[in-house]
Amino acid sequence: ILNVEQSPQSLHVQEGDSTNFTCSFPSSNFYALHWYRWETAKSPEALFVMTLNGDEKKKGRISATLNTKEGYSYLYIKGSQPEDSATYLCASINQAGTALIFGKGTTLSVSS
Amino acid sequence: GAGVSQTPSNKVTEKGKYVELRCDPISGHTALYWYRQSLGQGPEFLIYFQGTGAADDSGLPNDRFFAVRPEGSVSTLKIQRTERGDSAVYLCASSLTPGGGYNEQFFGPGTRLTVL
Numbered sequence: 001i002l003n004v005e006q007s008p009q010s011l012h013v014q015e016g017d018s019t020n021f022t023c024s025f026p027s028s029n030f031y032a033l034h035w036y037r038w039e040t041a042k043s044p045e046a047l048f049v050m051t052l053n054g055d056e057k058k059k060g061r062i063s064a065t066l067n068t069k070e071g072y073s074y075l076y077i078k079g080s081q082p083e084d085s086a087t088y089l090c091a092s093i094n095q096a097g098t099a100l101i102f103g104k105g106t107t108l109s110v111s112s
Numbered sequence: 113g114a115g116v117s118q119t120p121s122n123k124v125t126e127k128g129k130y131v132e133l134r135c136d137p138i139s140g141h142t143a144l145y146w147y148r149q150s151l152g153q154g155p156e157f158l159i160y161f162q163g164t165g166a167a168d169d170s171g172l173p174n175d176r177f178f179a180v181r182p183e184g185s186v187s188t189l190k191i192q193r194t195e196r197g198d199s200a201v202y203l204c205a206s207s208l209t210p211g212g213g214y215n216e217q218f219f220g221p222g223t224r225l226t227v228l
Contacts, residue, residue: 004154032214043115044155044203044219089154093214098168099145100217102154 004092006103013080014111020076021106023090027071031093034100035064035075039086047075047088080110114138116220118204124226125194133189133223137206144187145207145217146179148200155203161187194227201225 005024013019025033035047048057053068061078077084087107091100117136125131137144143162147155157171161181169179176194181187191198201224205217 006154034216036219041221043221046216046218049216091154094157096168096170097214098160099157099171100147100155101157102147104152104154 004090004101004103006088006090006106008106009104010107010109012109012111015081017080017110018076018078019080019108020074021088021108023073023075023103025071025073025090025092027068029095030068030071031097033066033073034091035073036089036091037086038089038105044089077108080108082110082112084108085110116204116206116218118202118220118223120223121221122224122226124228126228127194127196129194129227131191131194131225133191133202133225135187135189135204135220137185137187137204138208138218139185141206141208141218142184143207143209143215143217144181145205146187146189147203147205149203149222150200158189191225194225196227199225199227 007022032051034049036044037047038044048064050066055066057064063076066073087105089102089105091102094101119134145160146158149155159179160168164181164184176192179189201222203219203222205219207215207217
């Protein structure tokens with residue numbers, strides 16, 4: 001069974017704070033890791049698809065790193081804004097390669 | 113362009129009833145996925161279509177659940193004899209190319225199903 005774990009479960013920060021979350025996954029038979037942002041009443045939005053060990057990707061104030069040997073990925077948000085408030089989901093690929101296996105997500109709340 | 117759409121956005125039904133949930137993927141996307149998110153959990157895979165055929169239905173929890181995609185575009189998830197435990201947000205996603213979980217998936221806003 002492929003388990004994807006995320007921590008913390010929830011997080012509350014002040015506007016301007018930088019923060020990071022962790023996603024851990026089994027390192028064996030790794031293929032790709034996905035990060036999504038899911039705002040309330042909206043569709044989950046893809047942030048990154050990461051495949052290579054040591055990969056680092058950036059989109060605006062959000063960046064992510066990947067360590068496939070030890071089985072973890074970090075998502076960083078620099079200078080959090082209230083509009084960053086959302087649930088951040090990571091997902092690996094099932095063994096059949098057909099679908100995503102999601103963690104439970106980290107819910108971020110940013111106060112102004 | 114238009115994203116993935118799902119109807120209805122909310123569905124309330126009674127235990128034992130039959131429901132259908134619809135997904136319109138992005139035009140031209142050959143791969144389509146159904147997931148459901150129960151309270152406090154991450155989205156859980158249900159079924160994956162490549163074209164008209166179900167390439168992987170291993171996530172369907174039991175034979176009360178069935179999904180079709182007869183023309184390779186719109187898909188319908190059908191749940192018979194609904195139970196309270198079926199209450200969840202049902203998400204649909206599509207991707208441009210085959211490859212299952214390797215490619216970016218574009219999600220719809222989901223259908224929130226409540227079984228009373």
